[in-house]
Amino acid sequence: MTIATAYWCVVIAALLPYVWTVIAKSGGARFDNRDPRGWISRQDNPRTVRANAAQLNAFEAFAPFAAGVVLAQLAGVAESTIALLAVIFVIARVLHGVAYLANRATLRSLIWAVGIGCVVALLVMAALAIR
Numbered sequence: 001m002t003i004a005t006a007y008w009c010v011v012i013a014a015l016l017p018y019v020w021t022v023i024a025k026s027g028g029a030r031f032d033n034r035d036p037r038g039w040i041s042r043q044d045n046p047r048t049v050r051a052n053a054a055q056l057n058a059f060e061a062f063a064p065f066a067a068g069v070v071l072a073q074l075a076g077v078a079e080s081t082i083a084l085l086a087v088i089f090v091i092a093r094v095l096h097g098v099a100y101l102a103n104r105a106t107l108r109s110l111i112w113a114v115g116i117g118c119v120v121a122l123l124v125m126a127a128l129a130i131r
Contacts, residue, residue, distance in 0.1 A: 001083035006069050009086035013065055013093060017058035020097050024051035047101060054100035058093060061115060065089055068122030075129035082122065089118040 024040065025031045027048040032039040040052050065086075072082045092115035099108035 001080050001087070003073055003079040003082060005083035006073070006079070006086035009083075009090045010066050010069055012090050013058075013062050016090075016093055016097070017055045017062070020051045020055035020058055020100075023101065024048050024055055027051060046103070050100050050103060054097040057100070057112075058097065061093060061119075064119045064123070065115075068119045068126070071126035072122045072129075075126040077122075077125045077129050081125070085118040085122055089115050092118065 024043075025036075025048075027045050029043065029045075040048075043049060043052075069082060069086055072085075073079070092111050096108055096111045096115060099111055
């Protein structure tokens with residue numbers, strides 16, 4: 001795997017929140033684009049609420065992941081290591097959203113830990129590589 005693999009993972013991670021957004025907006029009462037945040041706050045369909053939570057969490061996870069990939073590359077961490085952690089992160093984030101939709105809280109938290117572990121590993125390796 002090369003750094004291109006990691007970069008494609010950044011692209012996928014950037015777009016992934018929108019998958020959960022589409023699911024959230026298609027699952028509730030008729031979507032109101034004039035007041036999307038008000039609309040989502042009025043929804044009581046559990047799947048819509050969970051999809052929105054998955055969306056928010058995916059947006060929150062993206063910035064540290066992207067920073068970790070870039071910093072690790074700039075610091076000279078092995079491309080294959082960066083790519084492997086990026087692939088694991090993306091798989092974890094997809095599974096995280098699926099677990100959110102399925103209302104599997106414990107599984108979701110364990111998967112979240114795998115994803116954040118990848119981010120921490122990227123950031124720590126970058127910090128250690130700079131001397």
